[in-house]
Amino acid sequence: MSNAKRVAIVGVFSALAFVIMFVEFPIFPAVNFLKYDPSDILALLISFIYSPIMGILVLAIKDILFYIFKSGDIVGIAMNFVAGFLFVYPTALIYSRKGRMREILGYVVGITAATGGMALLNILVVPLYWKVPLSTVFALLPWIIGFNAIKFTIDSVVNYIIHGRVAKILEPNKERL
Template sequence: MKKQTTATRIATIGIMSALATGLMFLEFPIFPAVNFLKYDPSDILALLAGFIFGIPDAILVLIIKDLLFYILKSGDIVGILMNFAAGFFFIVPTILVYRIRKNRATEILGYVVGVLVTTGVMLVLNMIVVPFYWKIPFAEVVKFLPWIAAFNAIKFSIDSIVNALVRGRIEKIFE
């Protein structure tokens, strides 16, 4: 990949962040029984930024899209922080594994590791955050854990598949 100018990189991160924010508005529940868990494809753009530019730029896309969504629609700081955490714990392991040896096998391994790490971390975070946020007993939260695990596994598997399909074409633009 050729060396990017700072202006090009900043502009690209801005465009990716804006597109990711727009994609956050395309949210829908995967499981109607737990409709508070909504899928949106916005983390795909942050993951692309991570593959193209690196982890710091991916995190920057996550921060910008979550801040913009918070301001424009959400107003729910806990939900936005959980969204950021999920994206962070998916993207960082995925990119770190891929950087070991940049080939298709480690890319796929990176996706698998990212999905597993995110699913595990989000289970723990939900066990900690949800009882305080919703003011419900821990036993009630435990009932949601299988749904939360399945949701995160499905969400980030979809993000992985889409990224795997488009990443090569997008990276060519930056060569």
């Protein structure tokens, strides 16, 4: 596949991921500022089909676009990028050798990395950003951990179901392993 075609695909998937970021809803109504959006699925798809780096590029582009056109919240969008990175990169890196067992292992590692990493990042960032005591963050921590575990599990299940089909469309000569 030509580099131009890959660049075009990354551009299209980044734009789609940006649009999908607007489809958001809280998983836990008690903490409605934690909103699920399925945009990281597109980055994971590209990571599985092409490479982890291309998936990270999709994450970066969709987050930059969202920052410019909607949020204006650099801390929130940076945390969104870190969460996506912590999930997509290890998942795709482990899967890069293909196979269902490696794929499942990749999901488990990615979910764990993103959930644990975001718990730690929230402990470090939220008291400074929201100007709240650390005790407030610790009170929210079970919600944050649960949210990220659910979010990235949903992303994993959806990717597990669709990535083989999408790979066949984007690279018709490539067989699914």
